[in-house]
Amino acid sequence: MPHALSSLPAKDFGYEEAGHLLRRAGFGGTPPQILALSNMGLNEAVDHLLLWERVPDNSSATAFRSDIMYPLEQSQRQRIQRARRDGDETTLEEFRNARQARQREDRRQIRDMQSWWLERLVETPRPLLEKLTLFWHGHFATGYRAVEDSWHMMLQNDMFRANAGGNFKNDLVHGIIRDPAMIKYLNNNQNTKQAPNENLARELMELFTLGVGNGYTENDIKDGARALTGLNYRDDEFAFNQRNHDSSGKRIFGRSGQFDGADFVELIFQRPSAAWFTPWKLHRYFVDDSMQTDGDIKKAVNRMSRTFKQHNWEVRPMLRELFRSKWFYEPVNRRSLIKSPVQLTVEAIRSLNTPARSISRLNQACGIMGQELFHPPSVKGWEGGRKWINTSTLFVRENLLLYLMTGRDPGAKSWESGSGGWSAEPIIAHLRGLPGRDEPADIVTYLSRLTLGFSPTDGRLEQWITLARDREPINNETLIQLLSLMTASPEYQLC
Amino acid sequence: MTERTPWTRRHFLQRGTAFASLATTAPLFIQQASRAMSLPTHSLLTSLAGVPQDHVLVVVQLGGGNDGLNTVVPYGSAEYYKKRPRIAIAAPGGGNDAALTIPGADGLGLHPAFSGMRELMDDGVGCIVQGIGYPNPNRSHFSSMDIWHTADTNGRDNGWIGRYFDNSCGGTPIPTAGISLGNAAPLAMQGDQSMPVSFETPDLYRWMGEDLGDDIGRTYRTMPLRSAAGEDDNLAFLKRTTMDAQLSSDQVRKAAAMSPLVQWPGGDLATQLRMVAAMIRSNMPTRVYYVTLGGFDTHANQQGSHQRLLRQVGDSLLAFNKELKAQDNDGRVLTMVFSEFGRRVGENGSGGTDHGTAAPMYLVGPMVKPGVLGTHPSLSRLDNGDLQHTADFRQVYAAVLKNWMGADPDVILRKHWNPAPVLR
Numbered sequence: 001m002p003h004a005l006s007s008l009p010a011k012d013f014g015y016e017e018a019g020h021l022l023r024r025a026g027f028g029g030t031p032p033q034i035l036a037l038s039n040m041g042l043n044e045a046v047d048h049l050l051l052w053e054r055v056p057d058n059s060s061a062t063a064f065r066s067d068i069m070y071p072l073e074q075s076q077r078q079r080i081q082r083a084r085r086d087g088d089e090t091t092l093e094e095f096r097n098a099r100q101a102r103q104r105e106d107r108r109q110i111r112d113m114q115s116w117w118l119e120r121l122v123e124t125p126r127p128l129l130e131k132l133t134l135f136w137h138g139h140f141a142t143g144y145r146a147v148e149d150s151w152h153m154m155l156q157n158d159m160f161r162a163n164a165g166g167n168f169k170n171d172l173v174h175g176i177i178r179d180p181a182m183i184k185y186l187n188n189n190q191n192t193k194q195a196p197n198e199n200l201a202r203e204l205m206e207l208f209t210l211g212v213g214n215g216y217t218e219n220d221i222k223d224g225a226r227a228l229t230g231l232n233y234r235d236d237e238f239a240f241n242q243r244n245h246d247s248s249g250k251r252i253f254g255r256s257g258q259f260d261g262a263d264f265v266e267l268i269f270q271r272p273s274a275a276w277f278t279p280w281k282l283h284r285y286f287v288d289d290s291m292q293t294d295g296d297i298k299k300a301v302n303r304m305s306r307t308f309k310q311h312n313w314e315v316r317p318m319l320r321e322l323f324r325s326k327w328f329y330e331p332v333n334r335r336s337l338i339k340s341p342v343q344l345t346v347e348a349i350r351s352l353n354t355p356a357r358s359i360s361r362l363n364q365a366c367g368i369m370g371q372e373l374f375h376p377p378s379v380k381g382w383e384g385g386r387k388w389i390n391t392s393t394l395f396v397r398e399n400l401l402l403y404l405m406t407g408r409d410p411g412a413k414s415w416e417s418g419s420g421g422w423s424a425e426p427i428i429a430h431l432r433g434l435p436g437r438d439e440p441a442d443i444v445t446y447l448s449r450l451t452l453g454f455s456p457t458d459g460r461l462e463q464w465i466t467l468a469r470d471r472e473p474i475n476n477e478t479l480i481q482l483l484s485l486m487t488a489s490p491e492y493q494l495c
Numbered sequence: 496m497t498e499r500t501p502w503t504r505r506h507f508l509q510r511g512t513a514f515a516s517l518a519t520t521a522p523l524f525i526q527q528a529s530r531a532m533s534l535p536t537h538s539l540l541t542s543l544a545g546v547p548q549d550h551v552l553v554v555v556q557l558g559g560g561n562d563g564l565n566t567v568v569p570y571g572s573a574e575y576y577k578k579r580p581r582i583a584i585a586a587p588g589g590g591n592d593a594a595l596t597i598p599g600a601d602g603l604g605l606h607p608a609f610s611g612m613r614e615l616m617d618d619g620v621g622c623i624v625q626g627i628g629y630p631n632p633n634r635s636h637f638s639s640m641d642i643w644h645t646a647d648t649n650g651r652d653n654g655w656i657g658r659y660f661d662n663s664c665g666g667t668p669i670p671t672a673g674i675s676l677g678n679a680a681p682l683a684m685q686g687d688q689s690m691p692v693s694f695e696t697p698d699l700y701r702w703m704g705e706d707l708g709d710d711i712g713r714t715y716r717t718m719p720l721r722s723a724a725g726e727d728d729n730l731a732f733l734k735r736t737t738m739d740a741q742l743s744s745d746q747v748r749k750a751a752a753m754s755p756l757v758q759w760p761g762g763d764l765a766t767q768l769r770m771v772a773a774m775i776r777s778n779m780p781t782r783v784y785y786v787t788l789g790g791f792d793t794h795a796n797q798q799g800s801h802q803r804l805l806r807q808v809g810d811s812l813l814a815f816n817k818e819l820k821a822q823d824n825d826g827r828v829l830t831m832v833f834s835e836f837g838r839r840v841g842e843n844g845s846g847g848t849d850h851g852t853a854a855p856m857y858l859v860g861p862m863v864k865p866g867v868l869g870t871h872p873s874l875s876r877l878d879n880g881d882l883q884h885t886a887d888f889r890q891v892y893a894a895v896l897k898n899w900m901g902a903d904p905d906v907i908l909r910k911h912w913n914p915a916p917v918l919r
Contacts, residue, residue: 100794103635144649145637187649199649289729338729367679370690377685378653386732391671391699391740392680392692394733399703410703458719462608467714481711484704488715490733 004299005307005325013042014442017329019453023495024286025049025323026127027343028351029448035455046323051167052126052317059120062154064113068106068230069149110150113263113374115359117157118366121346122356132164132315133157134342134363138375139278140176140208141381142185144374152181153374155236168278169269169313173209174370177261178231186379191225193246201225203379205268211280214273216253227264269313278320279304285327286319289337289385300327335453335494341369343495344397345404351450352483353405354422361409365400369393389493401487405480424479440468444482451486460489503513528532546773550899553784553815553910554656554683555764555832557808559792560636561605562801563837563854564882567623568594568607569869571602574874578841597623602869606803612857615816620825620861624891624917625869628853628884633838636792636850639835644683646889646908655687655892656783658907659900671743674774675785676767684785691785692743697751697770701744716741743779750777755823757814764788765811775828782900791834795845808832812859825861829918831901832857833888839880853884858889862918864898869915890915 008017018038022029026049029037037045048055072080076095083091089362124130137160144153156179163171176182177200183189192199201224206212216224230245231272250259252267268274280293280301288297296495304318311317316436322328339347345366349356356362366372370393371382407420431438433444444464455461464482471478486492549573569575570586587604594604595613605613615621629648633639641650652658660672673684673691684691694700705712720738723732750773759765767786774781788808793801812830819825837854853872872882893904894914905911 089841090844092794093849096843096849097794145641148635148637199651224565332699336729338733368693370680377682379651380653383687387688387690389733389736390690390692392694393690394736394740395694395702395744399699402703408703408706410699440597456719458721460719462815463714463717463916467710470710481704481707484707485711485714485718488702488704489718490730490737493733 004296004303005321005327007324008042008326008329010042010490012274012326012329014038016453017042018045020034020329020334021045021049021323022127023347024328024337025319026131027121028347030351030353042324046320049128050320050323052129052165054447055125056281057125059123062116064109064116064151064154066151068102068109069151081246085111085198101162106148106150110153110374111159111363112361113150113154114211114363116341118345118363119356119359121342122349127350130163133161135282136160136164136172138376138381138384139281140172140182141376141379142181143376143378147181147184149181149184150374151236152184155179156181157374165316167313168308168315169265173204173265173268174262176208177204177228177231177265178238180236180238183231183238188228191229191231192241192244193226194244196222196225196229196246197471198222198225200231201228201264204228204265209268209381210271210273211277214277215271219482220252223252223259224264226448227252227259227263231261250251257453275305275309276301279308284384286322287333287337289384290382296327298337300325314428335491337495338385339493339495340384340388341366341371341393342373344369344493345400348401348404348487352405352424353426355407355420357404357407357420358409361403362400365396365403368396369400394493397493400486401492402484403481405487422480423476424483428479438474440472440474441465443474443479444468447479447482448486451483452489452491454491456491471495525630549827550901551775551782551784552895552900553768553786553826553828553830555768555808555830555898556681556785556787557791557832557834558636558640558789558803559789559834560639560836560838560850561673561791561802561804561834561854562793562797562848563834564840565797565801565848566606566805567597567625567855568604568606569602569871569874570594570604572874574840576683578874580842581846582842597867603867605740605870606802606805608806609809611806611811611813614813615859616865618816620816620859620863621812621867622858622863622865622917623867624856624858624886624915625867626853626872626882626885627833627856627869627885627888627891628836628882630884632852632884634836634850634852636835641682641886643833643835644681646892652909653687654681654683654685655907656683656785657689657691657895659686659783659902660684660689660795661686662906663900663902671746671779671781673783673785674771674779674781676770681785681787684783691783695748697747700747746777746779747774750774750779754776755818759814759818760807760810762807762811765814766806768811768815769818772815772822772824775819775824776822793838793847794843795847795850797847812857818861828860829862829895830859831895832859833892837882839901840874840877840882841880852878854882856888858891858917864917864919868917886915887912891917894918 015034015038019034022034022037040048079091080095133267142156147153159175159179163175186200186203187197188200191200198221202221205216210216226246227250230241232241233239247258248255252259252264255267283301283304304322307318307321345362348354370388376382403409405422428443428446431442444461445455448461464485468474468478468482541648549709565584568584576583584606587594587596592607595607595610597603597605612621629642633642643650644654645652646655654810656673671692675681675684675691675693677693677695680691680693702715704715720734722734751770753773753776755769759769770784771784790804810812816825819828833856834854838848839851843849870885872885887911889908892908894917896902896904897914898908898918
C-alpha cells in the first residue's frame with residue numbers, strides 16, 4: 001500500500017539524487033564523494049549518513065575550561081558580606097574586578113567554542129550528526145548572553161550531539177528540563193513553590209513539543225510551571241530542590257495528580273500535537289522551508305508523525321523513511337531550500353574544497369548573516385527560510401564565497417591580488433585529461449552544474465562562456481572569476 | 496505581462512517604475528511603494544519622496560553604560576560631591592573644567608565637553624529626559640542591552656523596532672526600511688519578518704567581485720533576474736532581493752559620495768551620522784537608522800576618556816542637526832540617544848565608576864520639548880548605592896512610537912506604557 005513517504009525505487013537513485021541527499025542530510029561534498037555515495041545505492045547511502053557511529057571520527061577532544069564561571073566559595077561569599085556591612089569598598093571592588101575578569105575570560109571562551117564547532121562542522125566525517133546537533137540547538141534555543149556560562153553551553157551542546165539521533169521524548173525533552181543552561185535561560189532556577197515562574201512550562205509546550213496554541217491552555221501552563229518547580233542545577237549538574245518543589249495537586253490537560261516535571265513531560269507526549277510539531281519542524285529543516293502545513297506537506301508530515309509514534313519517539317526511523325522516500329527526491333523539493341548561513345559556509349568549503357581561511361572571520365560572517373552559533377536571537381531559535389535573506393545578508397553571502405576562494409577579506413581596506421593560495425584547477429582536472437573537453441563551453445557548463453546544479457538557459461551561460469573565451473587559455477584566475485559569478489547567482493543560495 | 500527579454504537591472508531602470516507593479520520581479524520596495532500610493536497616507540510606512548510627513552528616527556546607542564551623573568551634573572547636590580571626591584565635575588563658574596549651566600534647570604549642569612548638547616538646547620531642539628531605567632535593573636552589559644533592545648525586562652523577545660516594522664508594513668518589508676551602521680545587526684532591529692540592512696561602511700554594501708575585473712562587474716550587473724509572472728517560490732524571492740540589493744547598493748553608495756553641507760568633526764559617531772544625513776538627503780525610504788558608539792564602560796581613570804567621548808557625542812549631534820537643517824530635513828528627523836545603564840553614584844577606587852542603573856536619555860530635533868524633562872532621581876534615597884529610576888525607558892519608546900512614528904505602542908511594546916511627554 002503506497003503512502004506519502006513510499007520509497008524511491010532503488011534504480012532511481014543516481015548521482016543527482018546522491019548529491020541532493022548529501023546536501024540536505026549533510027553539507028554537500030565534492031563530486032568524488034557524491035559518486036561514492038551514489039555507488040552505495042539508496043538504502044546504504046542513507047544509512048551511511050544516518051548510522052554515523054559506523055564512521056570513525058578521530059576529531060580531538062575539547063579542551064575547554066569548566067571552572068571560569070564557578071560560583072564563589074562560601075568563604076569568599078562571607079568576605080563579600082562582611083565588606084558590604086563594613087562599607088569596605090576596596091574589597092568589594094576587588095571582587096567586582098575579579099568577576100569582570102572572569103566574565104571577559106568566559107566571553108573569550110565562548111568565541112573559541114564557536115570556532116571549535118564551526119571547524120567541526122567543516123571537518124566532520126559525520127555530517128548528519130552535526131546537522132542534527134545544529135537543528136536541536138535551534139529547536140531548544142538557548143543563548144549564551146543570558147546563560148553567561150560558556151561551559152554550560154558546551155555541556156548542552158554535548159547533550160544534543162549525544163542524543164542527536166536518539167529518543168526525542170526520553171533523551172532530548174526529559175534531558176532539556178534537566179539541562180543547566182536551559183534552566184538558567186528560561187529562569188527555572190527561579191521557579192519555586194512560593195513564586196512560580198512560567199517561562200519554561202510555556203516554552204516547553206509552545207516551542208519544544210506542541211507548537212503555539214496546539215492543545216494546551218493557560219491553566220496547563222500555570223500548573224505545568226508548578227510541576228517544574230524545584231528543577232534546578234548546582235555547579236555543572238542538574239539538582240532537584242525538594243524545598244522549592246510544589247508537590248501539591250495539579251490539573252494538567254484535564255488530569256489531576258501531584259505531577260512533577262517528569263510527569264509533565266509524559267503528559268505532554270500524550271497530546272496528539274506532540275507527534276506532529278517536531279516532525280513538521282524537521283520537515284521544514286530537511287525538505288521544505290515554507291511555513292506551509294497543508295497539501296503534500298501535510299501528507300508527508302502525517303506519515304513522519306505516524307512513524308515517530310510507532311517507534312516510540314525515536315528520531316532515526318522517521319528520518320530513514322524520509323530520506324529514502326520518493327517525496328524527498330521530488331523535483332519540487334530539489335534546490336528549493338534557502339541555505340542557512342552555516343550551511344552556506346560549510347557547504348562551500350566542503351564542496352569546492354576551498355581553504356577555511358580564518359575561522360573567527362567565518363564566525364563573524366555567520367553572525368552578520370543572522371546565525372551566530374550559541375547565540376540564537378531568541379528562545380524561538382532561527383526561523384530560517386526567507387528570514388535569512390535581505391539585501392545586506394545577500395551581499396555578505398556573495399562576498400563570503402569570494403573570501404573563501406580568493407582569501408580577500410571584504411573588511412580589509414585594500415585587496416591584494418592573487419588567488420590567496422587556492423587553486424580551482426583540481427575541480428576541472430578530469431576535463432583537462434579529456435582531449436577536446438577542456439573547451440571554454442565545457443568548462444563553464446561543468447562549473448555551472450557543480451555550483452548551481454544546472455546550466456542556465458536565460459543567457460547567463462552564454463555570458464560566462466563569452467567571458468571565458470576572452471581569456472583563453474583558461475587559467476586559475478579565470479576559473480575563480482567564473483566561480484565568483486556563479487556563486488553570486490540567486491540559485492547558489494539554494495540547496 | 497509577457498515580456499520576453501531578460502529583465503535586467505539596467506533594463507528596469509530605463510523603464511522606470513511605471514511597470515514595476517505589474518511584474519513579480521519588481522523589487523520589493525518599488526512594489527510596496529506603488530501599492531502604497533493607492534492607500535490612505537496614514538497607513539504608509541514607506542517614505543515617498545517629497546512627502547513632508549515622512550518621519551525618520553535615528554537611534555544612537557552609547558555602549559558600555561554612560562555615566563549619566565557626570566554628563567548631566569547635579570552640582571546642586573552635596574551628596575554628589577561627597578560620593579565622587581575625585582571625579583565630580585565642579586559647579587559652573589569654577590573654571591574650564593566646571594559644568595556648563597542649563598538655563599532653567601537649577602542645580603543641574605552639563606559636562607563641559609558636552610557643549611554641543613547645550614547649543615542644541617539653546618536652539619530649542621535638544622532635550623534631556625532624566626532618571627530613565629526599568630525595575631530590577633540588570634548590571635550586565637549584555638543583559639541590560641538586550642532589555643533595552645527588546646523592551647522586555649527578561650530580554651527574551653525580538654527587537655522593538657523590528658516589531659514596529661513587522662506591524663507596520665503588512666508583511667512586505669521594504670529592503671532598506673531599517674539601516675544599521677556597524678558590523679552586526681542590532682537585536683532592536685530584528686523582528687519576526689524584518690531584518691535590518693546593516694553595513695560597516697557603504698563600500699561594503701556591494702558585491703566585491705566587481706573588483707575582479709570590469710567585465711566581471713558588468714556581467715554581474717546584467718545578470719538576468721527574471722522569473723515568470725506569478726511565481727513566488729524561494730528562487731523568485733531571491734531574484735527579487737538580488738535586484739533590490741543592486742539598486743539599493745547604488746543608492747547607498749551614491750548617497751555616501753555626496754559631500755556634506757556643513758563642517759563635521761572627526762570620530763566614529765560623526766562618520767556614521769554624516770552617512771545617515773547623506774542617506775536622508777538622498778530620500779532613501781528608510782524610517783529608522785541605528786548607529787553606535789562604544790567605550791563608555793569607564794571603570795578606571797574615567798575623566799580623560801569620558802571627556803573625549805562626550806565631546807564626540809555632543810559635537811556629532813550638533814553637526815548632524817546643522818547638516819539636516821542645511822538640507823531642510825531637520826523637521827523630519829528625531830534622534831534618540833540611550834545607553835544600557837548609568838553608573839553607580841559613588842566613584843570606585845580607580846578614579847572610575849562601576850555599572851549602575853538609571854540615567855538620562857537625550858532627544859534631538861525641532862519636534863522635542865526642549866530643556867530638562869522628568870524628575871532627577873534622588874541622590875540620597877539610593878537602592879544599594881544606585882539611583883532609582885523615575886521613568887521607564889518604555890514610556891519614551893511609547894512616545895516615539897505613538898507621537899512620532901504613528902504606530903500603536905501597546906501592540907509593539909506588548910503592554911500599555913504611558914507615553915512620556917517629551918515631544919511637542
